[in-house]
Amino acid sequence: MKQKVVIIGGGVAGLSAGIYAAMNGFDTEILEMHSVAGGQCTAWDRKNYRFDYCLHWLVGTSGGAFNDIWKETNVLNSETEVINHEIHSQIIDQQGNTFFIYSNIDRWEQYLLGIAPEDEKSIKSMCNDMRKSALLDPFSSAPELRSPLEYITKLPKMVPLFNVMRKYGRLTCKQYFDKLNFKSERLRSAFYSMYGDRDFSAMAFIFMLGWFHQKNAGYIKGGSYPLAQRMAAKFTGLGGKISYKKKVDKIVVENDTAKGVRLTDGTTLAADYVISAADGFATIYKMLEGRYVSKEIDFAYKNWELFTPLVQVSFGINKEIAAEAPIIMNIDKSLKIGMTLLTGGYSVMNYSYDSTMAPAGKTTLVMRYESPWALWKDLEGKAYKAEKMQIEKDAVECLEKIYPGISENIEVIDIATPKTDVKYTGVKDGAYEGFMPSRDTMMKSIKMKLPRLKNFYMAGQWLFPGGGLPPSAQSGKWAIQLICKQNRQRFVVKG
Numbered sequence: 001m002k003q004k005v006v007i008i009g010g011g012v013a014g015l016s017a018g019i020y021a022a023m024n025g026f027d028t029e030i031l032e033m034h035s036v037a038g039g040q041c042t043a044w045d046r047k048n049y050r051f052d053y054c055l056h057w058l059v060g061t062s063g064g065a066f067n068d069i070w071k072e073t074n075v076l077n078s079e080t081e082v083i084n085h086e087i088h089s090q091i092i093d094q095q096g097n098t099f100f101i102y103s104n105i106d107r108w109e110q111y112l113l114g115i116a117p118e119d120e121k122s123i124k125s126m127c128n129d130m131r132k133s134a135l136l137d138p139f140s141s142a143p144e145l146r147s148p149l150e151y152i153t154k155l156p157k158m159v160p161l162f163n164v165m166r167k168y169g170r171l172t173c174k175q176y177f178d179k180l181n182f183k184s185e186r187l188r189s190a191f192y193s194m195y196g197d198r199d200f201s202a203m204a205f206i207f208m209l210g211w212f213h214q215k216n217a218g219y220i221k222g223g224s225y226p227l228a229q230r231m232a233a234k235f236t237g238l239g240g241k242i243s244y245k246k247k248v249d250k251i252v253v254e255n256d257t258a259k260g261v262r263l264t265d266g267t268t269l270a271a272d273y274v275i276s277a278a279d280g281f282a283t284i285y286k287m288l289e290g291r292y293v294s295k296e297i298d299f300a301y302k303n304w305e306l307f308t309p310l311v312q313v314s315f316g317i318n319k320e321i322a323a324e325a326p327i328i329m330n331i332d333k334s335l336k337i338g339m340t341l342l343t344g345g346y347s348v349m350n351y352s353y354d355s356t357m358a359p360a361g362k363t364t365l366v367m368r369y370e371s372p373w374a375l376w377k378d379l380e381g382k383a384y385k386a387e388k389m390q391i392e393k394d395a396v397e398c399l400e401k402i403y404p405g406i407s408e409n410i411e412v413i414d415i416a417t418p419k420t421d422v423k424y425t426g427v428k429d430g431a432y433e434g435f436m437p438s439r440d441t442m443m444k445s446i447k448m449k450l451p452r453l454k455n456f457y458m459a460g461q462w463l464f465p466g467g468g469l470p471p472s473a474q475s476g477k478w479a480i481q482l483i484c485k486q487n488r489q490r491f492v493v494k495g
């Protein structure tokens with residue numbers, strides 16, 4: 001008899017865990033409360049336009065441990081096309097000045113020096129930090145399973161990076177920019193506007209641009225939905241089972257050992273191992289009723305800052321709009337959309353680089369802005385509908401600021417609020433990437449095992465501040481490595 005692994009949640013973490021469990025000979029079932037797999041990694045179609053909710057960059061598109069995972073899980077295969085943008089983003093300030101972030105650090109350095117030759121020392125120092133950060137080479141096995149050889153082969157190559165981490169590992173972006181002390185007003189305005197006064201780790205910013213420089217954070221043509229479907233197909237192809245519209249209510253525990261799950265329809269499912277790849281808070285405090293919590297975990301869920309949820313306004317435009325940059329950020333903080341003051345500005349993504357997103361001759365544009373959960377949590381019924389109507393009106397005005405005259409070409413408008421995200425994925429307070437990577441949390445993670453609870457593992461974005469697809473998928477792989485170790489069997493990867 002094969003041992004049974006039950007996985008709660010069919011997002012990227014759950015799908016990854018499922019694939020590796022099936023590869024290792026377990027009878028594997030994913031229970032997903034929604035009617036499709038993918039979780040946050042999703043998209044939807046409206047009148048032949050596709051509105052993507054997630055993917056614009058995927059770390060690991062060209063190499064390293066994440067790349068292995070993407071190949072092993074069918075995210076990347078011989079048919080997938082990776083697009084590396086030359087321009088990372090374009091920033092427009094209140095006065096209409098534009099500022100570009102290039103993906104290639106050498107090119108960006110020249111651009112910055114052209115704008116502010118007086119800041120040569122600071123610009124070169126920042127760009128060198130980014131070049132060094134490209135040396136980051138993630139481990140392929142779970143921390144508990146790493147051999148000394150793995151450390152010996154990886155760590156020496158990363159020494160220059162450790163120096164950057166030692167210097168800036170505990171700084172916020174703002175503190176980092178303070179240290180760089182740019183003299184140019186244009187640079188100061190662009191850099192400080194990006195993360196504002198929030199506690200966002202400087203290392204997260206440095207790493208992001210390092211990965212782009214390496215061309216190891218591309219976009220996969222087709223976006224989020226086919227990405228998740230390729231993983232689901234790999235899983236079922238290996239004999240795994242996904243059951244949709246199955247919401248887990250409780251994790252069944254006997255003698256401090258996970259024995260299965262109980263669904264909201266009252267049925268129970270027995271298992272030898274349970275992995276939760278669902279929302280971290282709901283798993284620990286609701287499905288397990290807070291009975292297996294360490295001080296560290298409790299501290300994290302009570303104190304670590306969460307990502308501010310997003311409102312996404314998607315537009316189907318009945319003409320072609322060429323894009324110089326895939327993302328345009330308007331950093332005018334005085335604007336309001338509906339009830340939300342845009343303290344972080346708003347961004348507009350132009351998907352014209354991906355022909356699958358709109359019919360020929362048309363364009364999909366996606367606007368996003370942050371909107372605190374406190375504004376949404378009690379908004380219901382008529383008030384919620386009225387807010388969506390106001391958003392539609394205000395968002396069109398904001399779009400006009402970037403594309404004057406666009407209103408007459410808008411064919412479809414679709415609004416997804418933080419409540420939409422919570423409804424379809426169960427993510428806590430709409431925090432779409434879990435914990436914010438702050439100066440204190442960026443280098444931390446949450447353990448995959450809960451204290452005293454046997455045969456149970458956590459996977460997914462809540463284990464790693466910053467979240468994202470790569471650590472989510474990696475944690476799914478690690479969960480199966482740990483189960484194989486517990487089962488005294490060799491972990492294998494099969495085609």
Ligand SMILES: Cc1cc2nc3c(=O)[nH]c(=O)nc-3n(C[C@H](O)[C@H](O)[C@H](O)COP(=O)(O)OP(=O)(O)OC[C@H]3O[C@@H](n4cnc5c(N)ncnc54)[C@H](O)[C@@H]3O)c2cc1C
Nearest residue numbers: 009011012013033039040056057248278432460461468469
């Ligand atoms: C707008 C946006 C843009 C993003 N851009 C990027 C990007 O460019 N690159 C990147 O790497 N990351 C990006 N991310 C982040 C990335 O999408 C997430 O970090 C990642 O998808 C999280 O995967 P997960 O499997 O851990 O969790 P989730 O995707 O939240 O999956 C959890 C799954 O569990 C299911 N579930 C929850 N509760 C239950 C229950 N009780 N019973 C059964 N099922 C349950 C949910 O329905 C869901 O399918 C973005 C996210 C958003 C929203």
